[in-house]
Amino acid sequence: MSGSEARRRPGDRAFHGLATGAGVLILVVLAGVAGFLVSEALPAITAPVADLPDGESLTRYVWPLVFGTVLSSAIAIILAVPMAIAVALFTSHLAPRPISMSVSYVTDLLAAIPSIIYGIWGIAVLGPASVPVTQWLADHFGFIPLFEGPASTTGRTMLVAGMVLALMILPIISAVAREVFNQTPKGLQESALALGATRWEMIRMVVLPFGRSAVVAGSMLGLGRALGETMAVTIILSVSGVVTFDLISSENPSTIAANIALQFPESSGLDVNVLIATGLVLFAITLAVNMAARTIIGRREVARGR
Amino acid sequence: MKLKKWFVAVPLTLALALGVAACGEDSSDAGTGNGGGAVAGEIAGAGASSQEAAMNAWIAAFQDANPDSTISYDPVGSGGGREQFIAGGTSFGGTDSAMDETELADVAERCAPGEYIEIPAYISPIAVAYNVDGIEDLNLSPSTLARIFDAKITKWNDPAIAKENPDAELPDTDIVVVHRSDESGTTENFVDYLSQAAPQDWPHEVDGNWPTKGGEAANGTSGVISAINAGSGTIGYADLSQVGDLKTVNVKVGDEYVAPTAEAAGKIFEASKRIPGQGEYVFAYDLDRTAAADGLYPISLVSYEMACTTYDSADEAALVKAFYEYIISEEGQQAAATTAGSAPIPESLREQITPAVEAIQAK
Numbered sequence: 001m002s003g004s005e006a007r008r009r010p011g012d013r014a015f016h017g018l019a020t021g022a023g024v025l026i027l028v029v030l031a032g033v034a035g036f037l038v039s040e041a042l043p044a045i046t047a048p049v050a051d052l053p054d055g056e057s058l059t060r061y062v063w064p065l066v067f068g069t070v071l072s073s074a075i076a077i078i079l080a081v082p083m084a085i086a087v088a089l090f091t092s093h094l095a096p097r098p099i100s101m102s103v104s105y106v107t108d109l110l111a112a113i114p115s116i117i118y119g120i121w122g123i124a125v126l127g128p129a130s131v132p133v134t135q136w137l138a139d140h141f142g143f144i145p146l147f148e149g150p151a152s153t154t155g156r157t158m159l160v161a162g163m164v165l166a167l168m169i170l171p172i173i174s175a176v177a178r179e180v181f182n183q184t185p186k187g188l189q190e191s192a193l194a195l196g197a198t199r200w201e202m203i204r205m206v207v208l209p210f211g212r213s214a215v216v217a218g219s220m221l222g223l224g225r226a227l228g229e230t231m232a233v234t235i236i237l238s239v240s241g242v243v244t245f246d247l248i249s250s251e252n253p254s255t256i257a258a259n260i261a262l263q264f265p266e267s268s269g270l271d272v273n274v275l276i277a278t279g280l281v282l283f284a285i286t287l288a289v290n291m292a293a294r295t296i297i298g299r300r301e302v303a304r305g306r
Numbered sequence: 307m308k309l310k311k312w313f314v315a316v317p318l319t320l321a322l323a324l325g326v327a328a329c330g331e332d333s334s335d336a337g338t339g340n341g342g343g344a345v346a347g348e349i350a351g352a353g354a355s356s357q358e359a360a361m362n363a364w365i366a367a368f369q370d371a372n373p374d375s376t377i378s379y380d381p382v383g384s385g386g387g388r389e390q391f392i393a394g395g396t397s398f399g400g401t402d403s404a405m406d407e408t409e410l411a412d413v414a415e416r417c418a419p420g421e422y423i424e425i426p427a428y429i430s431p432i433a434v435a436y437n438v439d440g441i442e443d444l445n446l447s448p449s450t451l452a453r454i455f456d457a458k459i460t461k462w463n464d465p466a467i468a469k470e471n472p473d474a475e476l477p478d479t480d481i482v483v484v485h486r487s488d489e490s491g492t493t494e495n496f497v498d499y500l501s502q503a504a505p506q507d508w509p510h511e512v513d514g515n516w517p518t519k520g521g522e523a524a525n526g527t528s529g530v531i532s533a534i535n536a537g538s539g540t541i542g543y544a545d546l547s548q549v550g551d552l553k554t555v556n557v558k559v560g561d562e563y564v565a566p567t568a569e570a571a572g573k574i575f576e577a578s579k580r581i582p583g584q585g586e587y588v589f590a591y592d593l594d595r596t597a598a599a600d601g602l603y604p605i606s607l608v609s610y611e612m613a614c615t616t617y618d619s620a621d622e623a624a625l626v627k628a629f630y631e632y633i634i635s636e637e638g639q640q641a642a643a644t645t646a647g648s649a650p651i652p653e654s655l656r657e658q659i660t661p662a663v664e665a666i667q668a669k
Contacts, residue, residue, distance in 0.1 A: 053515075128536055153482055154522060154537035235529065238522045239487045250482065250522040262488035262525060265355060266514055268385030 041277035068253030075162025084173035092181035111171035119235030127155030134248035152250035169222030176218030220293035346374035347621035353387020353400035360642035402491030404590030420616030431571035448503030484542030487523035547647015560598030568649035570603035587662035620668035
């Protein structure tokens with residue numbers, strides 16, 4: 001009785017309408033983007049191979065780009081996740097409050113830097129600084145395919161691109177992780193300490209398991225950004241369309257987003273459709289990554305009976 | 307206090323701006339002779355990004371002289387420029403490559419009952435720049451150049467380079483070839499030069515995308531320049547106006563080595579042939595980069611301007627005509643040379659293409 005009365009209040013109705021509208025709008029926009037991608041990509045998908053750029057099939061054109069996209073994002077995630085967890089733990093559990101405040105503030109600030117600035121910093125500072133290191137890696141660890149070389153003399157390598165991407169996604173992951181680490185029930189933490197656990201043991205046994213799904217969710221958000229990052233990669237990476245695990249040479253696979261940025265300005269006709277088709281592939285990859293993340297989070301929550 | 311300052315500052319700035327604008331109008335009245343009489347109206351163009359800097363200079367100077375006119379140029383790229391012009395979306399356009407037969411047929415429809423005009427008005431020398439410690443002066447033949455860019459010659463002290471530079475102290479370092487990672491008219495013209503001048507050593511197709519997988523790739527002219535600067539033993543190609551302090555290669559033409567200069571680049575029109583039979587006002591050139599003319603620098607980008615001989619409205623026709631008259635004038639070419647580092651078109655070419663611009667009229 002009272003519930004139905006409450007529903008009739010104008011404020012409630014307006015709020016209900018606004019919230020539903022926002023939710024529906026997102027779906028409509030997403031469907032619109034997907035529809036645009038599919039309809040614009042179709043001419044490229046259906047066109048005879050001979051008409052496509054360089055007479056290559058679409059799969060052969062997209063494959064090195066997919067490889068480059070996944071490789072650069074993988075480097076970024078591998079570098080960023082441990083560091084983000086460490087930063088989040090430092091600010092939530094280890095640092096004294098004033099330091100913790102300023103560190104989280106500065107970390108969040110990293111997210112506000114435009115990606116083109118990261119790109120310029122990458123070629124102007126990090127790239128040249130990486131040259132002696134990659135040279136050394138090529139000389140001493142050349143037997144590992146990752147460091148096969150020959151090392152680039154300009155530092156515009158996959159490794160540097162991955163490092164810059166890692167820096168760009170670090171604030172996203174650490175912010176999500178920090179918020180959840182902070183919410184770890186005090187009672188559980190104190191019980192662990194009371195049972196004689198050291199601080200590290202407490203973090204390992206209480207905080208990390210509690211925040212695990214948040215770390216996964218944050219990582220997926222970061223991975224989404226790394227997959228789609230355009231400007232920084234466009235500027236930094238020396239691309240040549242090869243497929244290689246060699247991270248330190250000047251011959252690297254391009255990424256989907258960077259390739260679109262590079263080729264679009266001078267493209268026309270079917271070439272544009274081909275580029276949009278690669279965009280569709282990126283869309284699919286991102287979708288798959290997000291769905292995988294949901295499944296992982298969902299499974300953990302079921303396992304823990306939540 | 308802060309607010310008060312703002313209240314004073316804003317009107318002051320406005321007053322200043324208006325004052326300056328007024329001055330601009332005054333002084334320009336005297337200079338309207340520039341574009342063949344005062345014209346008014348608004349036209350839009352789109353096309354090659356290579357011309358962007360020159361186009362901006364032309365537009366700024368032209369609008370100064372004809373304050374009632376508004377001209378815009380969207381540097382969407384050559385392909386997009388041709389597409390938009392053929393579709394009738396733009397009044398004029400720029401393109402790095404001349405229209406092919408299909409496009410010519412389409413554009414004839416767009417310009418009917420008039421004819422299509424295509425004139426070369428922007429020549430930009432492409433320099434081969436390098437950054438190698440100890441090499442001050444470098445002479446290279448087309449064949450050596452092609453083999454360097456094809457990664458067949460990989461050391462700076464290769465005998466082929468040493469033979470052409472007997473006085474230079476060539477270091478035993480690796481050659482790092484820097485090329486464009488984006489599709490570009492600069493790449494297309496440079497590759498066209500290699501395949502024309504050294505067909506045996508350059509087996510790749512001519513295209514705006516760099517054809518080989520090797521070497522270092524960089525985004526845009528600025529990217530190439532910064533990569534050449536940042537690395538050691540690097541060599542790459544870029545617009546002459548953008549190479550800055552980098553040293554440039556003297557390219558072998560006939561029996562001599564020619565340094566890239568605007569003047570030497572302009573001579574390509576003396577050696578090249580206009581493609582016949584495409585239309586009275588279509589001045590598409592088959593650039594001959596192998597000609598051994600005296601002092602000719604063979605690597606340059608030639609960009610064309612597109613227009614129709616007839617336009618629907620008298621204003622549009624007058625405006626396009628006046629603007630193109632200015633572009634091909636000595637003054638206009640000099641303005642582009644100053645801002646964009648292009649090579650002014652030679653007098654003989656101007657004489658040939660002037661009738662095309664003069665033919666523009668209203669329906």
